[in-house]
Amino acid sequence: MTQPVLGILTLYLNDAGTLEERKYYERMTVEGRKLGLQLFVFTPQDVNDAKHRIYAHFYHPESGRWARRWTAFPSLIFDRCRIQRTPRFEQLLKFRSRYSHLTFLNRPLRNKWQIHALLSKDNRFSAYLPRTRYIHSVNDVRDMLKSHSLLYLKPINGTGGRGILRIERLAGGLLNVQGRDQSRRIVPPQRMSGDKLGSYLAKWNLQDVRYIVQQGLQLKLSNGCVHDYRLLVQKNGEGKWGMTGCAGRIGAPGSITANLHGGGRAAKMDQLLEQWIGDAAKRDAVKREVEQFGVGLAEYLELCCGALCELAIDLAIDKRGRIWLIEVNPKPAREVFIRAGETETYRQAIVRPLEYALWRHKQKQRKPAAGVASRDMTEPPAHTAVSPETADQDDNKMRRPSP
Numbered sequence: 001m002t003q004p005v006l007g008i009l010t011l012y013l014n015d016a017g018t019l020e021e022r023k024y025y026e027r028m029t030v031e032g033r034k035l036g037l038q039l040f041v042f043t044p045q046d047v048n049d050a051k052h053r054i055y056a057h058f059y060h061p062e063s064g065r066w067a068r069r070w071t072a073f074p075s076l077i078f079d080r081c082r083i084q085r086t087p088r089f090e091q092l093l094k095f096r097s098r099y100s101h102l103t104f105l106n107r108p109l110r111n112k113w114q115i116h117a118l119l120s121k122d123n124r125f126s127a128y129l130p131r132t133r134y135i136h137s138v139n140d141v142r143d144m145l146k147s148h149s150l151l152y153l154k155p156i157n158g159t160g161g162r163g164i165l166r167i168e169r170l171a172g173g174l175l176n177v178q179g180r181d182q183s184r185r186i187v188p189p190q191r192m193s194g195d196k197l198g199s200y201l202a203k204w205n206l207q208d209v210r211y212i213v214q215q216g217l218q219l220k221l222s223n224g225c226v227h228d229y230r231l232l233v234q235k236n237g238e239g240k241w242g243m244t245g246c247a248g249r250i251g252a253p254g255s256i257t258a259n260l261h262g263g264g265r266a267a268k269m270d271q272l273l274e275q276w277i278g279d280a281a282k283r284d285a286v287k288r289e290v291e292q293f294g295v296g297l298a299e300y301l302e303l304c305c306g307a308l309c310e311l312a313i314d315l316a317i318d319k320r321g322r323i324w325l326i327e328v329n330p331k332p333a334r335e336v337f338i339r340a341g342e343t344e345t346y347r348q349a350i351v352r353p354l355e356y357a358l359w360r361h362k363q364k365q366r367k368p369a370a371g372v373a374s375r376d377m378t379e380p381p382a383h384t385a386v387s388p389e390t391a392d393q394d395d396n397k398m399r400r401p402s403p
């Protein structure tokens with residue numbers, strides 16, 4: 001059997017060709033080698049379609065350096081691309097569609113609103129969803145305020161706690177509004193009457209950016225900081241879903257989000273749960289339910305959206321031990337485990353997708369060579385189309401030797 005090669009598909013962060021997550025890819029390369037899996041990193045900009053070659057980035061653990069060279073297409077692709085409002089993203093959409101016959105470990109997921117709509121249709125998941133509406137106008141927010149005294153407004157394509165607003169209806173009827181802007185800067189609390197809300201929200205461009213409004217959960221710890229949980233579910237070396245770990249996140253003082261990138265810190269799930277729910281039996285039941293929920297959710301979303309190999313699920317657990325789904329992330333960072341002191345979970349979080357890649361490769365080799373004999377999860381369902389973020393094509397190719 002030929003040695004499998006895993007290509008990590010990513011996007012440059014700027015025109016200077018900056019790659020994100022280098023440290024993570026370095027660790028993946030080292031772990032991949034131990035398993036007999038070669039790795040490289042590439043972006044759609046590095047692909048020569050005519051010659052069917054890629055000008056890829058290889059990490060060399062011996063020297064600790066990165067170097068580039070032309071290479072053949074990989075046996076498997078791990079897609080780490082996150083939405084950008086740039087022409088690079090448009091190129092990515094073209095790459096995904098042109099090479100959709102290749103073996104992708106994971107296909108793009110949907111935005112927050114589409115995921116909510118998918119899950120609300122299935123009663124195994126709908127009970128976990130905070131009430132959520134798409135914002136067509138400020139009236140959607142006003143309506144939600146009638147039945148919920150706490151709301152979160154979030155961009156459907158947002159990440160890392162950007163552009164999030166928290167609106168709380170206070171006892172006297174005034175509203176307390178605070179959040180984080182698109183650059184993740186803290187927007188300090190501001191009190192206003194209900195009739196000022198419209199003009200305040202006008203600045204947030206809710207229709208153009210596309211927002212949802214969601215029932216807010218009271219997640220303040222005794223020190224006043226909000227918290228939530230990050231659950232990681234991944235496929236293993238037998239192609240089966242399992243929970244790799246779950247860790248807590250505590251928001252920075254004055255922050256309405258718990259994301260680590262917004263200054264949050266990580267904590268072990270047990271430590272956080274102990275200060276939140278007094279009854280030990282209840283805590284155990286919650287932990288079992290978290291695992292069952294995460295695995296079931298991943299299996300279901302894979303059926304709806306096409307191949308997946310990992311998902312990070314943001315969860316809230318209320319005082320009564322009820323679990324609420326906040327968000328599903330298809331391209332998770334896994335730093336939360338190392339920051340929570342769970343080094344073995346962190347290692348597994350890196351190794352599992354590699355073991356899964358090897359399993360997929362073996363499955364592929366067993367299949368008859370002629371085309372795709374039977375449809376499996378490598379193919380996205382026909383309705384998986386992702387709408388383009390931008391329309392312009394990037395012709396700004398980086399200088400390189402010829403393939």
Ligand SMILES: Nc1ncnc2c1ncn2[C@@H]1O[C@H](COP(=O)(O)OP(=O)(O)O)[C@@H](O)[C@H]1O
Nearest residue numbers: 152158159160161162215216217257258314327
């Ligand atoms: N409905 C909610 N109730 C309470 N806190 C929430 C709610 N929605 C989001 N948050 C807080 O805001 C953070 C960011 O929200 P999330 O939906 O995960 O968006 P992002 O994609 O920006 O991470 C969450 O991790 C959580 O701390």
Ligand SMILES: [Mg+2]
Nearest residue numbers: 160161314327
């Ligand atoms: Mg999140």
